[in-house]
Amino acid sequence: MADEVKKEAPANFKVTIDNITIEVAPGTTILHAARQIGGDVTPPAMCYYSKLKGSGGKCRTCLVEVAAGSATDPRPMPKLVASCRTNVMDGMVVKNITSERVQDARAGVVEFLLLNHPLDCPICDQAGECHLQDLGYEHGKEGTRYEFKRRTFEKEDIGPYIQLHMTRCILCYRCTYVADQLTDNRVHGILDRGDHAEISTYISKAIDNDFSGNMIDVCPVGALTDKTFRFKNRVWFTKPVDAHRDCDKCCGKVTLWQRGDEVLRVTARKDEWGEVQSYDGKPGWICNTCRFDKKHVNDWVIEGPTRINRHSVISQGHYLGLQKPKETIADVMGGRAPKLLMDIHNVSDVNSVDISALPGPATSKTFEKK
Amino acid sequence: MLRRHLASNMGRKLLLDKAHIENIRFYDVYRREGGYRSVEKALKTMSPDSVTEEVKKSGLRGRGGAGFPTGMKWSFLAKPEGVPRYLVVNADESEPGTFKDRYLMEFIPHLLIEGMITSSYALGSNRSYIYIRGEYAWIVDILEQAIQEAKNNGWLGKNILGSGFDCEIYVQRGAGAYICGEETALLESLEGKRGNPRIKPPFPAVKGLWDCPTVVNNVETIAAVVPIINDGGEEYAKIGIGKSTGTKLISACGNIKKQGVYEIDMTISVEEFIYSDEYCGGIANGRKLKACIPGGSSVPILPANLLLTTAKGEKRMMTYESLADGGFATGSMMGSGGFIVLDDTQCVVKHTYTLARFYRHESCGQCSPCREGTGWMEKILLNIENGKGKMSDIDLLWDIQRKIEGNTICPLGDAAAWPVAAAIRHFRDEFEWHITNPDDAQRRNFGLAHYADPIHIPTTA
Numbered sequence: 161m162a163d164e165v166k167k168e169a170p171a172n173f174k175v176t177i178d179n180i181t182i183e184v185a186p187g188t189t190i191l192h193a194a195r196q197i198g199g200d201v202t203p204p205a206m207c208y209y210s211k212l213k214g215s216g217g218k219c220r221t222c223l224v225e226v227a228a229g230s231a232t233d234p235r236p237m238p239k240l241v242a243s244c245r246t247n248v249m250d251g252m253v254v255k256n257i258t259s260e261r262v263q264d265a266r267a268g269v270v271e272f273l274l275l276n277h278p279l280d281c282p283i284c285d286q287a288g289e290c291h292l293q294d295l296g297y298e299h300g301k302e303g304t305r306y307e308f309k310r311r312t313f314e315k316e317d318i319g320p321y322i323q324l325h326m327t328r329c330i331l332c333y334r335c336t337y338v339a340d341q342l343t344d345n346r347v348h349g350i351l352d353r354g355d356h357a358e359i360s361t362y363i364s365k366a367i368d369n370d371f372s373g374n375m376i377d378v379c380p381v382g383a384l385t386d387k388t389f390r391f392k393n394r395v396w397f398t399k400p401v402d403a404h405r406d407c408d409k410c411c412g413k414v415t416l417w418q419r420g421d422e423v424l425r426v427t428a429r430k431d432e433w434g435e436v437q438s439y440d441g442k443p444g445w446i447c448n449t450c451r452f453d454k455k456h457v458n459d460w461v462i463e464g465p466t467r468i469n470r471h472s473v474i475s476q477g478h479y480l481g482l483q484k485p486k487e488t489i490a491d492v493m494g495g496r497a498p499k500l501l502m503d504i505h506n507v508s509d510v511n512s513v514d515i516s517a518l519p520g521p522a523t524s525k526t527f528e529k530k
Numbered sequence: 531m532l533r534r535h536l537a538s539n540m541g542r543k544l545l546l547d548k549a550h551i552e553n554i555r556f557y558d559v560y561r562r563e564g565g566y567r568s569v570e571k572a573l574k575t576m577s578p579d580s581v582t583e584e585v586k587k588s589g590l591r592g593r594g595g596a597g598f599p600t601g602m603k604w605s606f607l608a609k610p611e612g613v614p615r616y617l618v619v620n621a622d623e624s625e626p627g628t629f630k631d632r633y634l635m636e637f638i639p640h641l642l643i644e645g646m647i648t649s650s651y652a653l654g655s656n657r658s659y660i661y662i663r664g665e666y667a668w669i670v671d672i673l674e675q676a677i678q679e680a681k682n683n684g685w686l687g688k689n690i691l692g693s694g695f696d697c698e699i700y701v702q703r704g705a706g707a708y709i710c711g712e713e714t715a716l717l718e719s720l721e722g723k724r725g726n727p728r729i730k731p732p733f734p735a736v737k738g739l740w741d742c743p744t745v746v747n748n749v750e751t752i753a754a755v756v757p758i759i760n761d762g763g764e765e766y767a768k769i770g771i772g773k774s775t776g777t778k779l780i781s782a783c784g785n786i787k788k789q790g791v792y793e794i795d796m797t798i799s800v801e802e803f804i805y806s807d808e809y810c811g812g813i814a815n816g817r818k819l820k821a822c823i824p825g826g827s828s829v830p831i832l833p834a835n836l837l838l839t840t841a842k843g844e845k846r847m848m849t850y851e852s853l854a855d856g857g858f859a860t861g862s863m864m865g866s867g868g869f870i871v872l873d874d875t876q877c878v879v880k881h882t883y884t885l886a887r888f889y890r891h892e893s894c895g896q897c898s899p900c901r902e903g904t905g906w907m908e909k910i911l912l913n914i915e916n917g918k919g920k921m922s923d924i925d926l927l928w929d930i931q932r933k934i935e936g937n938t939i940c941p942l943g944d945a946a947a948w949p950v951a952a953a954i955r956h957f958r959d960e961f962e963w964h965i966t967n968p969d970d971a972q973r974r975n976f977g978l979a980h981y982a983d984p985i986h987i988p989t990t991a
Contacts, residue, residue, distance in 0.1 A: 268937070354901060357894075
């Protein structure tokens with residue numbers, strides 16, 4: 161049907177989203193049209209990922225109301241539609257934040273998504289860059305009406321690089337698309353159905369492929385996290401730096417997440433929608449060598465600080481254009497330095513360990529004296 | 531026992547008229563009784579489009595639940611050059627309370643095969659599939675035997691009856707998932723994938739099985755094509771009332787005297803269907819009618835008073851329109867014809883819980899409202915049933931079902947929401963009684979209460 165439209169219709173479709181009219185190419189989805197407008201008009205998307213074919217339509221956070229189908233058929237669509245999987249028509253009128261129905265349904269979806277979510281953000285490595293946190297913050301309610309035990313799963317080890325936390329999963333299916341479209345064979349998928357459906361390998365197979373690490377980047381929540389970064393730092397304490405290296409497997413363009421000169425984590429670069437950036441129309445997926453094995457500043461050519469949205473908690477590090485407050489102790493003490501009664505470094509070995517060089521999270525064993 | 535009821539003949543029967551004949555299951559008897567005439571007629575004297583035209587004229591509506599006009603569905607089928615088209619018969623009959631297709635396939639499998647050949651001819655499908663629910667394991671053998679018999683007698687294979695039309699029929703067993711009765715989940719499962727419903731559009735008529743144009747029809751729908759072609763669409767359309775043409779199989783179960791599969795010609799009233807000796811024979815054990823789910827577990831439950839008469843005070847008939855009269859506020863749906871009758875010893879709260887549990891178990895888990903909402907509703911309903919509910923739970927249930935309905939990828943979300951909504955809408959005082967009398971509710975039932983009282987009909991001044 162879309163093909164027929166393309167031939168006769170004007171080169172561009174006019175679509176109005178929340179009273180803002182924009183011209184987009186035929187075949188554009190409502191979500192993409194809204195992203196071209198930007199700002200509040202853009203519906204949130206938890207499962208859709210523009211770089212993964214077939215993704216979207218599942219989480220239902222991007223539902224919008226179509227008040228008029230097209231110029232030729234201006235009837236409204238009876239149901240709310242998933243904007244990520246619905247193409248625009250010429251003269252379509254879409255309501256997102258101006259529709260009470262949408263706001264109501266979206267609040268419902270957020271509540272459903274958080275229903276069985278453990279809300280263990282304080283110990284979750286994704287905290288600070290978690291799409292579910294953002295979604296809950298923007299569209300959720302403070303309390304929950306759910307009074308039952310949240311669902312849990314048996315823990316499963318899926319290999320040396322990726323940590324699976326099934327309790328946090330919102331079943332967006334993005335990681336399965338990564339495995340299908342980036343790796344040569346998929347060894348994990350969804351087992352079971354309904355509210356006991358889970359991401360799992362069959363059976364307890366390790367996910368081991370050069371591009372498997374990209375599952376971490378596409379996971380909107382903390383279900384799939386980097387084992388080499390596990391519990392090492394909060395993301396908002398680390399400083400993201402753009403860097404690159406010559407890699408024969410991938411584009412080699414990454415973001416280093418540093419603390420001091422230590423490279424704690426390597427990820428692909430993200431665009432403003434939290435997706436992997438594209439270079440010359442190709443998504444900049446990175447290989448596992450770049451992600452997990454190159455954890456020295458020397459491995460990389462540093463380009464400069466990553467631009468972070470100022471609303472993100474990560475920008476709270478203020479390392480960009482940092483202004484140190486004036487040190488006043490010396491002033492009030494007449495030029496004398498304060499006398500230290502005890503230097504913590506004399507009694508603790510904690511800082512004697514180079515945590516970023518550890519293969520996994522630091523444990524009590526790390527600090528045992530030999 | 532079923533056979534005895536079918537033998538009595540008052541209303542017109544088209545599908546089950548010969549079901550009582552001994553050995554009708556086998557080709558020789560079926561053929562002797564006039565079987566495969568429709569294939570002969572279609573392939574020898576009609577063009578594929580004229581078969582579709584007859585089906586359109588017949589006004590046949592999908593018997594699987596949605597009631598979409600079959601002829602129209604067929605005419606939507608995209609026909610690009612060089613791309614195969616498929617007919618897939620949905621025999622994944624898993625709706626609680628519905629067992630009509632099982633009866634049809636078990637006793638007269640050749641009727642389905644015959645209908646499939648004729649329909650495949652109309653649609654240009656050279657390979658047609660029957661996707662049957664896994665639990666119907668023994669029926670697979672029956673169907674495959676019937677297919678083999680049809681093949682041996684030249685009704686399947688290459689160049690059928692010298693018409694140049696090739697057709698093969700394959701049976702595929704499901705693996706026990708209700709969701710695979712949803713047409714796009716069925717296609718996914720048929721392709722060998724996980725049975726998750728697809729996001730529509732594209733619809734199967736454009737991109738169905740292996741991305742080719744596909745028509746998915748219910749068993750009964752395809753079987754109905756046989757009398758339509760034999761007698762002509764117009765003749766078929768004369769049966770029934772209004773847009774509810776032809777005959778419909780109803781699988782009646784619950785607290786009635788005579789459970790079974792009945793073929794009705796959609797001219798009788800609900801009251802007649804329940805109480806006449808020809809059909810259900812009244813409520814069993816001298817009890818009283820309390821409520822009924824007239825079209826399979828997904829459709830709204832109705833209390834006795836609204837079941838027998840519409841809100842306008844008219845007699846409710848066993849037709850698509852009349853059962854749906856009043857919308858969801860005071861009506862229900864024909865659905866798949868799973869007629870579940872509840873007497874005054876039944877507890878609506880418990881029934882609603884059972885249904886909620888079913889839908890939670892069967893949700894595919896793909897989209898969040900259904901995945902999370904169905905489990906939540908089940909837990910709340912179990913609390914109420916066990917006397918641990920709160921008054922606010924009723925409103926909460928209402929809010930949850932409201933946020934599931936219409937916001938999911940496939941109709942399973944709606945199907946899970948409607949029974950809960952209808953139970954609260956019509957039986958709210960029973961829910962409240964469960965909450966205010968938690969101990970009582972564990973020992974006895976709410977009973978009939980006022981659910982059979984005549985409804986107040988507003989008179990137009």
